[in-house]
Amino acid sequence: MAERSADEKKALRAALAVGLATAAYGISFGALATVSGLDIWQTCFLSLVMFTGGSQFALIGVLASGGLAAGGAAVTSAALLGTRNVFYSIRMAPIIGPGFFRRAAAAQLTIDESVAVASAQTSLPAQRYGFWVTGIVIYLGWNLTTLIGALIGDLLGDVSAYGLDAAAAAAFLGLLWPRLKERQTQAVAVGAAVVATLLTPWLMPGLPVIVAAVVAIVIGGFNLFARKGTTA
Amino acid sequence: MTTWQIVILASIVCLALKTVGYLVPPRAFEHPTVARTANLLTAALLAALIAVQTLGAGQSIQVDARLPAVAVAAVLYALRVPFVVVVIAAAAVAALIRAVT
Structure with a gap:
């Protein structure tokens, strides 16, 4: 193996730190998925194929509250949360370079964390290296811990007695928390939460979450609540 | 839809979204x-x-045990407590409240 540059070593350290921290989320996901009504295979399928934490949590969250009747809303919520990966893949395409198989593998590993680690590096080799190492570490860790969590959730049985329904909300909050730095994002979060709550008695379970996405479109489209100089 | 159909459909859609940027020229999203x-x-x-x-x-x-549990989670995130610990703590708070009420 060729000697790694200092840049690449830095990328490797970042990748391992982020990778290990994220892999631990998998336990929560696996446990919550099985108590939401998925079996162990379905839970593992999501981590293997969908492999994007926010969408996975969204899917099981909507299914937990609305059951199979909310299937359409569950798929839509997962898809809407997955749209940010479109922008990640655009950013990563020049870093990954050409080649069908390389790009296909990169697409599957294009998630918040791999893109964040790659973007934090300064040289192209380190960016490329950071992307792959982070993506692979998380892919392996996430799937392994999903399986462990699913086995635990399967053993637990009744959800509410253990407070796992509250754990689901706390898990979403953990995904949202790092995004709340900008005032505009805070406004969107508060607005969407209010809209979803107010609509809950009136719409089928799952739909209030999707309608609340309109808050992001309105505030983003008109660029409301933006601080001066941070319009993009 | 069956659970499997929902799981597979949602997974394919999310995977397809990830491939868009590697296939499409980026101008449309700029x-x-x-x-x-x-x-x-x-x-x-x-x-x-x-x-x-x-x-x-x-x-x-x-409004039930979930609300105080999420409030505790928010405080713990603000204190930079790791994700897994917060999730377990939130579950514990809700379970505890349910056990005593």
Whole structure:
């Protein structure tokens, strides 16, 4: 193996730190998925194929509250949360370079964390290296811990007695928390939460979450609540 | 739809979204409004999911042990406590309240 540059070593350290921290989320996901009504295979399928934490949590969250009747809303919520990966893949395409198989593998590993680690590096080799190492570490860790969590959730049985329904909300909050730095994002979060709550008695379970996405479109489209100089 | 159909359909859609940027020339997505709104969309959906998970009970609103549990989680995140610990703590708070009420 060729000697790694200092840049690449830095990328490797970042990748391992982020990778290990994220892999631990998998336990929560696996446990919550099985108590939401998925079996162990379905839970593992999501981590293997969908492999994007926010969408996975969204899917099981909507299914937990609305059951199979909310299937359409569950798929839509997962898809809407997955749209940010479109922008990640655009950013990563020049870093990954050409080649069908390389790009296909990169697409599957294009998630918040791999893109964040790659973007934090300064040289192209380190960016490329950071992307792959982070993506692979998380892919392996996430799937392994999903399986462990699913086995635990399967053993637990009744959800509410253990407070796992509250754990689901706390898990979403953990995904949202790092995004709340900008005032505009805070406004969107508060607005969407209010809209979803107010609509809950009136719409089928799952739909209030999707309608609340309109808050992001309105505030983003008109660029409301933006601080001066941070319009993009 | 069966659970398997939902799981497979959603997975394919999410995987397809990840491949878009590697297939399509990026120009269509370069507009700052589009990029900004996509970012905000994530926050909106997560916030809406938190609200529904915390207060929703089928098609009604119900204040119960989940609300204090999520409040505790928010305090712990503010104190930079790791994710897994916060999730377990939130579950424990809700379970404890249910056990004593």
